[in-house]
Amino acid sequence: MISQFNFPTKIRFGAGVIAELPAYLKDNNLSKPLVVTDPNVANLPFFKQIIQDLIAKGISTEVFSDIHKNPVKSDVYKGDEAYYGTHRDCIIGIGGGAAIDVARAILLRINHREDLFKYDDLIGGDVYVTNDVPHFITIPTTAGTGSEVGRSAIIADDETHQKKILFSPKLLAKIIFADPMLTMDLPPFITAATGMDALTHNMEAFVAKNWHPMCDGIALEGISLIHDSLEKAVNKPDLEARSKMLIASLMGAVAFQKGLGVVHSLAHPLSSLLDTHHGLANAVNIPYGMKFNIAGFEDKFKRIARTLNLKDESGEAVVQYLFDLNSKINIPHRLRDIGVKSEHIETLADLAIADFAHPNNPKPVSRDDFRNLYLEAL
Known part of the structure; x- marks a missing residue:
């Protein structure tokens, strides 16, 4: 059974609910998503099917999957370049915590152009998150971090390995498609x-x-x-x-x-x-x-x-x-x-x-x- 509840953002939950994604994008006048995932998920059949379904509905889709399993700042900057370089209008994070953290950090980066770690919540950087962000959708494929419902992203420094927290209520997803079928083939x-x-x-x-x-x-x-x-x-x-x-x-x-x-x-x-x-x-x-x-x-x-x-x-x-x-x-x-x-x-x-x-x-x-x-x- 597919159901909907809000806590705090809208969650569509149930087997097969991922089929609603193309219609949701069209209903919100979105046609050029940057789909952020990790290299493993990018090669799985269910992910390829999601992309095929979007393209079949006339939605121009760009996939960004060049990320580490423990994300670093350079991953986010490369994703930012992919967003601007291909003229995207929204971001979809599909995967586990790493993919969704990178997607959320890219979301922040789009209209906040200072050094990424200026926005580190641990040093009060959340006060600088003042601009609007693109439309953001999350789709979990693991049952672990719960990043899909979060307002923060954990990103490490490439050199020091110290983890930083990027936080703002603006970074909440507009909607979450939580489909347990996407987790069925996890090893x-x-x-x-x-x-x-x-x-x-x-x-x-x-x-x-x-x-x-x-x-x-x-x-x-x-x-x-x-x-x-x-x-x-x-x-x-x-x-x-x-x-x-x-x-x-x-x-x-x-x-x-x-x-x-x-x-x-x-x-x-x-x-x-x-x-x-x-x-x-x-x-x-x-x-x-x-x-x-x-x-x-x-x-x-x-x-x-x-x-x-x-x-x-x-x-x-x-x-x-x-x-x-x-x-x-x-x-x-x-x-x-x-x-x-x-x-x-x-x-x-x-x-x-x-x-x-x-x-x-x-x-x-x-x-x-x-x-x-x-x-x-x-």
Whole structure:
């Protein structure tokens, strides 16, 4: 069943809803989209079908897919050149978090011509986002980041690898076409890694220190949906499991406006330094990060345990659940199994303490804490 809801932007959700895209563009007098995706999605049959359907309806379509799996500023500048060089009138982001982040950063770049990182939200750059932006549409193909409903893009510096946040309500999509059919052919590893990314968003948002009861409720429901569906989506996928994961991913991205925490600050340096898949980095680190947060926040973990239907309603049981879930979906338990070496630890700790996520962790995290967490997980 295809349905529509708004939170906060318009979301068209359901199997086959992607077929509405050409008519939506025509109804809004849009005929020259820049379609931003990643190199892998660009070669998949469903993506080629989307492009063929647009062209068949007389819509001039330009595809930009020259992006890194962990996006950098130069990706955005190349996309900006593609937009202006081919005279586009709107932007469609199709894919996972990397593609949609780049699409959103290109959206900002079109009418904001200062250095991209002048608009970094972490230094108050959002106040400079004052001009209009092109019409923006997002179409998720993974159930992970939930970037499709977001207002921000995370882009790294090409040289320093430090991640920057580009943020503004202007960067919300006008409409989201969330079609679980587009996720049906994801390979098990990507389904697992992106699914654990969604779980990390919901779980970290719930324990984050800021007060936002609406996000707390959304996060708990997201955790419940992932508990019900992730293992099946990875190992025996069907439309119901894929649909639940896609909804849970959307919910995680809404919930984490409350904040994230130590797990993301452990994960981001792995992506920027070692080019580790973001979802995989979160997946390996989440048991260790959640263990770090238990003391002093036992009531929060008791509520998570109840949501997971655990017999032992404790933080320790939640951590064990996370290790067990990783095993069931073939995610390794150790950083050494995803390419981290002892000689990386000091640099990783430096990057982690400089990361933007951990200030919202429920308890402070020092550089020594990060170093010790990396060593524990190694």
